[in-house]
Amino acid sequence: MPQLDTSTWLLTILSMIFTLFALLQLKISKHFYSPSPKPVDTKLQKQQTPWNHTWTKIYLPLS
Template identity: 45%
Template sequence: MPQLDTSTWFITIMTTLPALYLITQLKLLNMSYHQSPLQKNSNKQTPNNYWQPKWTKICLPYSQPQQF
């Protein structure tokens, strides 16, 4: 039975490790992360509206209870 030649395994493993590291670093470099609330610019100007934005309940005809 022939013996498995493992003489090149060390070189192969030692060259693939830096290559995998570089590939993962390049992929992480291209990712964009959300900014934390502390880093956001707090000096934003709010629009000067004459109404106040608020939540309103919209009653549609099909959402009302049925009348018998």
């Protein structure tokens, strides 16, 4: 049974890491960041739900 040749693994792994790093840098460089972000007014708005208007009674089962 022939031995597994691992002499090219280092080159393959290093080139894969470099390629992933380059692709990540290209993806980040194309991302648009707004130059001056403005604070967003976060007012809580009360949502209308059906159970706010009507009163319901929950009955427990007989024990």
